[in-house]
Amino acid sequence: MLVLLSASSLLTFAQGDSTATCSSCCCSTDLTPSGIMISHVHEKNQWMLSYRYMSMSMRNMLVGSSSISDGELFNKNYSMSSNRMHMDMHMLMAMYGVTDKLTLMAMVNYTVISMNMTSLTPVMSMPGMDMSSDVNMNMKTSGLSDVKINALYSLVNSHSHHVLVSGGFSIPTGSIRVSGDANSMYPDHRLPYDMQLGSGTWDILPVLNYIRQNDRISWSTQISSVIRTGYNSVGYKLGNEVTWNNWLAFQWSRLFSSSLRLEGNASSAIKGYDPSFTYLTYEPATNPANYGGQHVNGYIGTNIYLRSLLNSKLGVEYGIPFYQHLNGPQMSFKSSLYASWSVMF
Ligand SMILES: [Cu+2]
Numbered sequence: 001m002l003v004l005l006s007a008s009s010l011l012t013f014a015q016g017d018s019t020a021t022c023s024s025c026c027c028s029t030d031l032t033p034s035g036i037m038i039s040h041v042h043e044k045n046q047w048m049l050s051y052r053y054m055s056m057s058m059r060n061m062l063v064g065s066s067s068i069s070d071g072e073l074f075n076k077n078y079s080m081s082s083n084r085m086h087m088d089m090h091m092l093m094a095m096y097g098v099t100d101k102l103t104l105m106a107m108v109n110y111t112v113i114s115m116n117m118t119s120l121t122p123v124m125s126m127p128g129m130d131m132s133s134d135v136n137m138n139m140k141t142s143g144l145s146d147v148k149i150n151a152l153y154s155l156v157n158s159h160s161h162h163v164l165v166s167g168g169f170s171i172p173t174g175s176i177r178v179s180g181d182a183n184s185m186y187p188d189h190r191l192p193y194d195m196q197l198g199s200g201t202w203d204i205l206p207v208l209n210y211i212r213q214n215d216r217i218s219w220s221t222q223i224s225s226v227i228r229t230g231y232n233s234v235g236y237k238l239g240n241e242v243t244w245n246n247w248l249a250f251q252w253s254r255l256f257s258s259s260l261r262l263e264g265n266a267s268s269a270i271k272g273y274d275p276s277f278t279y280l281t282y283e284p285a286t287n288p289a290n291y292g293g294q295h296v297n298g299y300i301g302t303n304i305y306l307r308s309l310l311n312s313k314l315g316v317e318y319g320i321p322f323y324q325h326l327n328g329p330q331m332s333f334k335s336s337l338y339a340s341w342s343v344m345f
Contacts, residue, residue: 030211031218031249033259033301034315034338037107038166038207039220041154042097042344050093050342057335058085061284063328073284073329074120080185080283082331085115085194089145093342095152103152105166109145111174111197114138117185117283137185139195145174146198150205160214166207170226174198176234190276192285193236200232216251231272239268239292247299254305261299261317267292269327284329293326295333310343 032039034052042048060083061068070081090110097103117137150168157163174197180186204227211220226241242265249259270288277286284290301317317338324332 029213029251029305030313031213031251031257031259031303032211032220033247033249033261033299033303034317034340035261035263035299035301035319035336036220036222036245036247037093038105038150038152038164038224039209039211039222040162041101041103041152041157041164042095044097044100046097046344048093048095048342048344050091050095050340052089052091052093052338052340054087054089054091055337056087056089056333058087058331059083059334060332061329062324062326062332063330065323065325067332068329070118070120076329078282078284078329079120081118081120082283082285083116083118085113085331088112101154101157103154105148105150105152105168107148107150109147109174110143111145112140112142113195113197114140115195115285139180139184139186139191141178141191141195141197143175143178143197146203147171147173148205150207152207160212162209162211162213164207164209166205166209168205168207170199170203170205172198172200172202172232174200176200176232190234190274192277192283193238193270193274193288193291194285199228199238200234201228201230201237203228217249218251219246219248221246226267234274236270236272236274236288238270241265241267249303254307256305257303259299259301259303259317261301261319263297263299263319264294265297266294285331290328290330293324293328293330295321295325296323297321297333297336301338310345313340313342315340 030040073081093107095103095105148170150166152164152166155163176196176198178191178196179188180191207224209222222245224243228237231237244264247259247261249257251257269292273288297319299317299319304314306312319336321333
């Protein structure tokens, strides 16, 4: 059945049907990979709903681009080391075309974060200093994260060129006061910055996006940023961020496309601090200077288009780092996975 479907779609494709569908309905032929949230506007009165799942893994600690051993960490007066961290995000998004040029978008996130930690104890029997890991601990947070609202405006929307600007806000709905439970490593004490669910500040989210669309090949470049407007009620602000995304996608048939994406990101350290950490300096994640840095990630992805099912688009994308230079000691990025499903009506 599937083979028949794709064969028939290849035939329609060969007959030049793709140009007709593209001008009338851009989302279904939008080859944008799963990890890119903002790339298109909708026609007037058109709705899009999507669910997106992101899973991100982090491993081991870096200072700059080099890994740091537990012994070196101990020499820097830290007595805790994080060896792995995992973040799952469930995102629900709605888009609505107010006019053919202006689209509004809202996104709600539910986040689950877990981190494994080891306490460092020197072992004196060895020459130099070796570390034993006698206590392993786990921290977990989950809950609603910051809600994002965006307005997308199409500057150019011709058959082959798409330029849009987007402006938005991140509303501080996610908690910045999550504490550890009674038998965790932070009993009734606030968890480190990276375990909190929100930024605690109103953040500005500008995006400039360009897509070049040919018959079967599309490519895109996008610059986006997160600008923090002030300090949160705890007393700090997360670093500002700028991200540059470039992707290239190939449409094999009306059902199926593949993509390659390169993402560069730079962010600054946390400014200010959480006063409850003043005497808790044994863990790298409680130091505001150990945040931010630069990274370049590469992604490979695929999309499946099921037009008969409410113009569905299914996408999966997987990425690994090519370069990381982190203010640290800070845990490094290991991999991320995106999966998304969107419908249009
Ligand atoms: Cu959309």
